[in-house]
Amino acid sequence: MSRSEPLPRTVRLLLLARVVNRLGAFSLPFLTVLISTDHGASLTAAGLVSAVFGLATIPSRLAGGHLADRIGRRTTIVLGLCGCAVAQLAIAASASLTWAVAGAVLLGLAFELYEPPSQAIIGESVPEQQRVRAFSLFSAALAAGAMGAGLLAALLGRWDLRWLFVTDAATCLACALLIHLALPRDRPAPPAADRDDTAVRPLRDRALLSVLATGTAYALINQQAVIALPLALARQGLPAADAGLLFTAAAATTVLAQPLIRLPWATRLTTPVALALAHLLLAAGLTGLALSRTLPTLLASAAVKSLGDLLVMGRVYALVTDLAPPGASGRYLAVFGTSWGIAATLAPVLGTQLLAHAGTTALWSAMAAFCVLLAALHLRVTPESPRSPQRRAPEDRRSTTPAAAPDRRR
DSSP, X not given: OOTTSOOOHHHHHHHHHHHHHHTTTTSGGGXXXXXXHHSOXXXXXXXXXXXXXXXXXXXXXXXXXXXXXXXXXXXXXXXXXXXXXXXXXXXXXXXXXXXXXXXXXXXXXXXXTTHHHHXXXXXXXXXXXXXXXXXXXXXXXXXXXXXXXXXXXXXXXHHOTHHHHHXXXXXXXXXXXXXXHHSOOXXXXXXXXGOOGGXXXXXXXXHHHHHHHHHHHHHHHHHHHHHHHHXXXXXXXXXXXXXXXXXXXXXXXXXXXXXHXXXXXXXXXXXXXXXXXXXXXXXHHHHHHHXXXXXXXXXXXXXXHHHHHHHHHHHHHHHHHHHSOTTOHHHHHHHHHXXXXXXXXXXXXXXXHHHHHTOHHHHHHHHHXXXXXXXXXXXXXXXXXXXXXXXXXXXXXXXXXXXXXXXXXX
């Protein structure tokens, strides 16, 4: 299959379902705002609640990878989406800070269940040469839904922030229904005696751990931009709901810039070089956020930053899928995905403290400098492929086995 051939029907249906889900997925950046305004919590307390949410996503992601490889991709996705809907409604209906915190913890425990199976379906359904394109399109599908979500956030956020959580719950249920009806039925996992699980040890794979370390640093920067942005705008005298407009600008850039991924010069870039370039673009966008004081310049900075995000998302998930042995991509993607849980735990605390004690300029400037350091680090430690000389995984049995072969059970 060439790079330009259509993606499999299963992948296209999954992309459509995630567009539906993403339409309401802008409640999370406003969780700290809701807690501080509706429940009277301090900025520090609101950041700690978001950190608790992030901590809960770590076991959620690992459980999602485990369930994806055991009970099936479709079942795990539906389970996670329904759990998110229940939690979102609980937050929207919360009458006290205690109930809001309980809803945030429940949301964290369900929030990442559907990510490993979604990514595993994409990685296992397309050949290796199409994975960067497929994961970039997955990012674009989320961005397409995010364009509508950003506008909804700007409109509903001015009315009542609780409606953002209700809308998110509705789109989670709609996505779950679409996944249940459209994706192929899961087939039972083989008996334990027939599975060679003893050789699948993601945490002993040094190449994966290297990608996990740099991925966690990237996720921390990404989550700062998402969680701290509404608060940063409010401190600059702009409406917090205008963050929805910036999110929309970033999402539109992700969709419109998709052809750049398929340009010859872009496809020839090695993974370390592509990721280094991505982080330099992130640094430029974050510098723009640090210096901007008007909405138009903030929108332009968000667009530049989104170009870096686009390069990262396509490359890094394709690399992790390549690193995984056959049948274990769910667990590998789950371990890598804990980077988002770690970042979601740390970002609210770091972001709120920097905003409270140093201001918005210091926050975005620090993140930009961090991106420059990461760009240099990628050139030194990121493997080019599973067959790169840098790769020295304990399970060298994979050196003679094509990585992440399509799941023939589907």
